[in-house]
């Protein structure tokens with residue numbers, strides 16, 4: 520259905536962390552599917568009701584075009600992170616592998632490159648998956664405790680609905 524987006528309202532049933540040496544986090548939840556209409560322009564607030572506990576969640580929906588642009592931007596940032604990662608990595612290997620003359624320290628750009636490697640190593644995959652998952656729907660508000668709920672993107676054909 521054009522102009523709509525499917526999301527699922529996630530109600531966290533329990534979130535427990537057990538174990539001392541090896542921590543295991545066990546989360547159980549219940550998802551409920553909703554089909555939300557996208558606005559013709561700008562953004563629009565919609566209220567979704569959690570069927571499990573009747574809590575009303577406030578979500579913001581963006582237009583199809585805006586969603587596509589945000590996804591494209593996130594993907595560009597992911598690629599840029601990857602480029603910076605490899606450039607910084609090559610530089611660090613190059614500078615770090617050199618034998619310096621007595622009394623000369625590594626250039627100041629060296630620690631910068633090491634930090635860049637660490638940051639982009641995390642940022643690139645995060646941005647990539649954000650881009651894949653972004654659907655233009657974000658949760659604005661939920662009754663406290665807020666962490667009990669989430670609005671998750673729905674990917675791919677959902678059983679019981681027609682595929683485009």
Ligand SMILES: [Zn+2]
Pocket residue numbers: 529530531569570571572573574668
């Ligand atoms: Zn709920």
